[in-house]
Amino acid sequence: MDIQVQGDLMEKIVSLCKRRGFIFQSSEIYGGFNGFWDYGPYGSMLKKAVEQLWWNEMVETRNNVVGLDSTIICHPKTWKASGHVDRFGDIMCDCKDCKTRFRVDQMPDPKTCTNCGSHNLTEPREFNLMMKTYVGPVFDEEHIAYLRAESCQPIFLDFNLIRIATRQQLPFGIAQIGKAFRNEITPRMFTFRSREFTQMEMEFFCADEGSMDWFNYWREQRVNYYKNKLGFRDDEIRLHPHDKLAHYAKAAVDIEFLFPFGWGELEGIHHRGTWDLSQHQKFSEQNLEYLDQATGKRFIPTVVETSVGLDRTILAIFCHAYCEDKAPTQKEGMDEDVRIVLRFPARIAPIQVAVLPLSKKLNEQAEMLQKKVSSYYRTELDVTGNIGKRYRRQDEIGTPFCLTYDFESDNDNAVTVRERDSMAQERVPIAELKKYLDNKIYGW
Ligand code: GAP
DSSP: OEEOOOSOHHHHHHHHHHHTTSEEETTGGGTOOTTOEEEOHHHHHHHHHHHHHHHIIIIITOSSEEEEOOOSBOOTHHHHHTTHHHHOEEEEEEBTTTOOEEEGGGOSSTTSOTTTOOOOBOOOEEEEOOEEEEOSSOOSGGGEEEEOSSTTHHHHHTHHHHHHHHTOOSSEEEEEEEEEEOOOSSOBTTTTBOSEEEEEEEEEEEOSTTHHHHHHHHHHHHHHHHHHTSOOOTTTEEEEEOSSOOTTOSOEEEEEEEETTEEEEEEEEEEEETHHHHHHHHHHTOOOOEEOTTTOOEEOOEEEEEEEEHHHHHHHHHHHHEEEEEEEOOSTTOSEEEEEEEOOOTTTOSSSEEEEESSGGGHHHHHHHHHHHTTTSOEEEOOSSOHHHHHHHHHHTTOSEEEEEOTTHHHHOEEEEEETTTOOEEEEEGGGHHHHHHHHHHOO
16 A cells, blocks of 8 residues: 655655644744754644653663653753763864864865865864853853753762662662753754754663673663564664773663664663763762672662663654555545555554544534543544545544544444544444554553
8 A cells, every 4th residue: 555755755754744733943933943843732742652652661660760850950060070071072173264164073074175175174173062051140150050961960960869769779770851952063854963852861770790681681672662662663773883882881782763864873772881970979979889788798880771862763753654655535536646644653643533523513522522532542623624634634643543423423322433544444332432442552
């Protein structure tokens, strides 16, 4: 049924996202703001659903991982200790003629301006990616603070408090979902590289001995999640071990997704050694050692991290889900035409169930049904246009199930359920809808 997606897939996704209110440029009325994106009504529902899926997978279904929701701005010493203030940057150079700035590692020839061909370039220099602000009434060096560049640092700051409060013993993890900010020089590829984005990170604390087993465990867990929960195919994701490792790390691997512009990093699994806790112990002068009750030994725990961008996950979901196939049409002189469908997994679709009255005369009953169904699923009442057009509109926003309330429904207390991917229709009694949809959406 699928036909080749014609034309540039990225362009189609960007345009669909704007047209249907998923994702659009921030501050568009001022000409937009490069590297910043807003999630509209359907986009924010999708975002929350993907967040919840990750949280459920990483925290709610595990007894040895707990959650945190920390501030975005934390003590400025944090970023000195973590190394971000001194070393978190890209090596850049400027063309003195056309004034374009480049990341040196992305230039085909570091001696030639990629824009105008000039050789009149500045010496390469480091450009720090941390976003600065001031806290307090005085705007001077002493009052500089930073918007966090990764959501995980507060996890290390709060490690002891959380361990004691939750009575967790090693090995255990702390997870956090939250905003991160980087002054990226070349934000690009829609939301792929943004200046404000959301990360979903989990830091797993363990003894150094056995830490590579945990690294392998989390790598497997995360790959299985992409395959089983998001439905990514074997040819869409791959593992890419890092060529260079930080001096404190034993291993690092990226899970990459095949975006329309090529393979790109989706998630990093990092062995961080004892680096972060040791640094915060040194800078805070607080003891962050763990006492092993069984052996009586004190040591700084080793950390294995899983770190993924929510925005990149959503972009990958769009790339995976976007599809064009053929469907019957009521257009004059045509039996079928191209149908755009977002084949989102039903559990994360922004609208899981749309309720469609066949005629305006049935709006009231349909609205009553939608109210009932909305206790269990994300729903929408879709009343305008002929039924065929409404199905297409729902296909385009990825709604897996449409319930059509027709003139028979008043008599037989049943509705027609139309399934997005197969377009198959089935009559289901209203009393059995929950059981039917739970099974289809969650496999219960
Ligand atoms: N705590 C480790 C860390 O932050 P990272 O590889 O810099 O590691 C982890 O980032 C993930 O965050 C990436 O795999 C990516 O999904 C996401 N990410 C990083 N920079 C991003 C950006 N500028 N825009 C969108 N997502 C980004």
